[in-house]
Amino acid sequence: MADGIKAIVFDTFGTVVDWRGSIISDLASWGVEQGLNVDWADVVDRWRDRYNPQKARVRSGELPWTNLDELHFDALKTVFDEMGLPLLDEARMMHINKVWHRLNGWPDASRGLHRLKTKFIIGPLSNANVAILVNMAKHADLPWDNVFSCELFQHYKPDPETYLGVCKLLYLEPSAVMMCAAHNYDLAAARALGLRAAFIARPNEYGPGQTTDLKAEQDWDYVADDLEDLARRLGC
Structure with a gap:
């Protein structure tokens, strides 16, 4: 797949x-x-x-x-x-x-991203501005190839301009780009535009008593335990 x-x-x-x-x-x-x-x-x-x-x-x-x-x-x-x-x-x-x-990465984040980087172009598609993402990457050892800040597109997710903006910058068709998120709405917006989708549950994101995004709500292309598991599933 x-x-x-x-x-x-x-x-x-x-x-x-x-x-x-x-x-x-x-x-x-x-x-x-x-x-x-x-x-x-x-x-x-x-x-x-x-x-x-x-x-x-x-x-x-x-x-x-x-x-x-x-x-x-x-x-x-x-x-x-x-x-x-x-x-x-x-x-x-x-x-x-x-x-x-x-901000600190989840325990699997840096290792998982380093593995995924060996096979794929990787970067954040985040509502955070460029300065946040660059400084965070330095702080948490996030080895991005590029920073796809929504600031570049002057639109916030889930506006289509964000997802399609990545495809345009990389000269890739949407089907060649996969969105990875712990939020089902984000993946749904990306999939509607033709991108692939990978879900990772982060049940402690909002602390004790979190009630949202505890599981995949659609049949996403990949559902992984964490970023290292996603790397394994993708052969990295």
Whole structure:
């Protein structure tokens, strides 16, 4: 079944990196150093709750194109206000905002990607902007061949321009590109445009009590336990 697949692109937040666990760990340690008494788990959950609504404002045209770092910073200030926390000085607020640049991969991520890279072109197809993805790759040893940030297309997933934009940049037909994600909606949008699809469950992405994306909801081309398992299934 791998015949004809030339490139694999990956959802990144949740599929490749553990955004929630990374942010809580990072900011909890930093907060102690700064003498801040903040429930960082509450911060990150509230912050992430604004992710889709913020993107929707851009996708609907309510906002002009705005990259994810800027959307995150606006949302972070709203979260602080909602929680009754005073805004910190700009340098410290920016340090918090850039925690998204310092996310750790899931335990299988780096090894799996290194294996997949031996056979396929690999890169993130992520709503994150270029700076986030490049810095994250350095931090977590993610060996991308290219960074397919939605910033390049000025559209957020699941807009067709994102998936088809990858195909255009690589001079590949959609059937030669596979989307890998832990989110069924992402794969459904890619498949509707002719891309192949690989699902990996990340049941702890949202922490305890996650209720979404616990299993494959369609008959995807591949369903794997993790990225190393996907590499094995693809003969890497």
